Amino acid sequence: MALITIAPDSLQLDNSKNAPSPEQARAWCQQLEAGDILYFPQTPISFRPQDLSLLLGQQQTGSTLHKNIAYKPNLDSVSGLDAGTTGAAELQQLQAIMRQYSQDVTRFLTRFLSPYQGRWQLDYASFRPQEEEGRDLPLRRRNDLLHTDAFPTRPTRGARILRFFNNIHPSRTRDWVVSDPFPALAPRYAPQQIALPAAGNSASRALRSLANAAGLGYAVPSLKRSPYDDFMMRFHNFLKENASFQADCRKEYLRFPAGSSWMVYTDMVPHAVLSGQYALEQTFLVEHQAMVSPESSPLSVLEAMTHSALV
Numbered sequence: 001m002a003l004i005t006i007a008p009d010s011l012q013l014d015n016s017k018n019a020p021s022p023e024q025a026r027a028w029c030q031q032l033e034a035g036d037i038l039y040f041p042q043t044p045i046s047f048r049p050q051d052l053s054l055l056l057g058q059q060q061t062g063s064t065l066h067k068n069i070a071y072k073p074n075l076d077s078v079s080g081l082d083a084g085t086t087g088a089a090e091l092q093q094l095q096a097i098m099r100q101y102s103q104d105v106t107r108f109l110t111r112f113l114s115p116y117q118g119r120w121q122l123d124y125a126s127f128r129p130q131e132e133e134g135r136d137l138p139l140r141r142r143n144d145l146l147h148t149d150a151f152p153t154r155p156t157r158g159a160r161i162l163r164f165f166n167n168i169h170p171s172r173t174r175d176w177v178v179s180d181p182f183p184a185l186a187p188r189y190a191p192q193q194i195a196l197p198a199a200g201n202s203a204s205r206a207l208r209s210l211a212n213a214a215g216l217g218y219a220v221p222s223l224k225r226s227p228y229d230d231f232m233m234r235f236h237n238f239l240k241e242n243a244s245f246q247a248d249c250r251k252e253y254l255r256f257p258a259g260s261s262w263m264v265y266t267d268m269v270p271h272a273v274l275s276g277q278y279a280l281e282q283t284f285l286v287e288h289q290a291m292v293s294p295e296s297s298p299l300s301v302l303e304a305m306t307h308s309a310l311v
Contacts, residue, residue: 004037
């Protein structure tokens with residue numbers, strides 16, 4: 001894992017196409033897929049001062065109920081707000097700000113990561129107004145424990161989880177810790193010496209063997225969840241619940257300054273937020289077939305280990 005700094009003067013766009021060269025865009029995709037973090041010391045996303053002022057005035061209550069304020073682009077709706085303290089006018093303003101943020105990030109990444117263009121699903125955007133340090137959340141929802149991402153209600157069926165973050169706090173850093181990427185962790189916790197599935201066995205049986213060998217337990221996936229999604233959800237929980245992993249794994253500490261942005265495949269890189277307040281984030285589900293280096297993806301790693309199709 002490496003932190004790749006992209007300075008503002010390196011974002012040289014071709015005036016005729018308003019995009020990086022195909023070679024540069026492909027290289028950025030390849031770095032992301034390898035588990036690197038692309039870091040922008042100065043965010044490429046612009047904000048109106050009045051919008052920032054409104055966001056910085058938010059402070060969610062009842063943190064055990066909602067972690068974030070979520071914007072759902074497909075519904076053009078905002079959820080997670082305290083209905084008792086948010087008036088109709090403020091709700092409309094927040095919805096408009098989140099809509100604009102989602103559109104601006106999508107517009108930027110459509111040019112910046114052109115190999116993925118048209119090959120992703122726009123997922124939720126979120127605003128995280130609370131201080132992360134010391135939050136009182138159930139263990140599986142804690143942000144300060146290292147984990148890879150998986151969505152319990154939104155299975156990806158092998159699509160990659162790409163997330164773009166903005167630290168909009170006026171002065172404080174947002175502090176992360178990351179660890180070894182999924183291709184290094186999977187062989188360690190789902191050992192290669194597991195019995196491979198016999199010919200004709202289903203993908204579900206293959207993942208059952210893999211999950212049992214890793215000590216993750218196993219239940220037959222729901223109709224909406226592929227064997228891959230089922231494993232990734234259990235792996236997310238396993239990492240958070242594994243005190244030995246949390247204490248002893250290799251760690252790299254990162255501090256993202258005020259006004260910066262970064263993006264990472266969070267299904268690949270174990271990450272945790274140790275402290276910070278006021279961040280925005282947009283998630284994309286990128287098709288596995290769009291990968292520049294598909295062999296390093298979690299789906300490819302698991303399918304190579306089980307010799308089975310898992311989606």
